Amino acid sequence: MTEDARDPRILRLLREGPPSTPFIELPGGRFVMGSLQRTDEQPPHEVMVGPFAVALTPVTNAEYAAFLEATDHEPPGEWENPRFTQPDCPVVSVSWFDAVAYCTWLSTVTGRACRLPTEAEREYAARGGVPDVLYPWGDAPWDSGVHGLGKLGADRPHPVGTSEPNGFGLFHMADNVHEWCSDWYDATEYARRAPSAPVVDPRGPDEEERPRRASRGGSWRHHVKVARIAARSSLGPERRYNDYGMRVYADPA
Helix, strand or coil: CCHHHCCHHHHHHHHHCCCCCCEEEECCEEEEECCCCCHHHCCCEEEEECCEEEECCCCEHHHHHHHHHHHCCCCCCCCCCHHHCCCCCECCCCCHHHHHHHHHHHHHHHCCCEECCCHHHHHHHHHCCCCCCCECCECCCHHHCHHHHHHCCCCCCCCCCCCCCCCCCCCCCCECCEEEEEEECCCCHHHHHHHHCCEECCCCCCCCCCCCEEEECCCCCCCCCECCCCCCEEECCCCCCCCEECCCEECCC
């Protein structure tokens, strides 16, 4: 662990043992996934997801430090950069493979089946039980001062829990860092499956020749700091960008 990561809060967490990730249990249900805003979000179609659990916030540097200490996993790309190692900020520069490895480790130490979400689970969770809105708080644009999002810093992520939660009590479902999903990304996936709606627990396409994994959420690095609930993004699974993090999901308790 680097000197920059030896913050007293990280060291205390390491002494106390593995992180106790706070989850919210969601019942699942039926919702309309997608939108008419962009081609890869079309057409809106009805989806049903089963129950699952989701962490209140993205994985923090303090939580990820416990994983590195326990496993000797390769640190993230920005682990020695003080801009990105504040203990209560989201860990960044983690690849999809890093995120899967963290979930696998957390499953072992907590006894829960931890994993990354499907795109459907991520969109359902981001909606917070409120249908037909652009953002978790409604339709107001990002720069309107809603929940202070228009005041976010421009050169780094901000500490978790600093924007108001959505209807499910989840923080940063539209802002802060992009979050990896389990699915392979395909821009035409919605068009293929919409005729079968309602689609139950869609899992995305098989790998075949698709080079990118899906992701969701906004990014501190972009001019527009937040993303619409239905907005899709993607990246090669080996990439480690400093606006990409992760959030843990789990099978129901």
